[in-house]
Amino acid sequence: MSDITRAGEDFTVPARLIADGLGLPEHAIARAMSTGAITTRTERGEGADAGRFRLSFFYRGRSFRLTVNAEGQILSRARFDRPGT
Template identity: 40%
Template sequence: MERNMNIEIRDGEIEVDAELLGDLLKILPEEVPVLMRSRSITSICEHGVDDHVGQYRLSFFYRNRRARLSVDRDGNILRRSSIDFGERQLPASLRRSGD
């Protein structure tokens, strides 16, 4: 398990550090808030069930990239991944939850 204080979970709100998200999406950290406000970066938050109760899967989408973070209730990163499709658009199937 990777210990990382870049994710804070408070009162049902999850905050991901722009530097971490920028690194995963291959953009500058200062671009993250601007792109999120303009809805160029979109996201999905899923709550774990069964063996994953207390965990969250956070997926972020930007252009042809998807970044995913799985975290525990304390904000510790359990897994992280990113997919970059290069010149191709991100397939619609990857924008859905549960994949």
């Protein structure tokens, strides 16, 4: 079971997951998102990846990516640096 919820094409991800993924304190997430310091992108899988979604979070030179199914269950997670950003 996942704490990620879906409403249509929108997903809600708990701040604690984003904080852990980006290496930030949980209390900083809402403010960073509201000011645009954290940006997001959602991608829908096609073909062999149909029914999967990639939820990406970007903060400064860091990226955190969750791959989830249609019910919001986490299938994989990745954290990586983006040099030069």
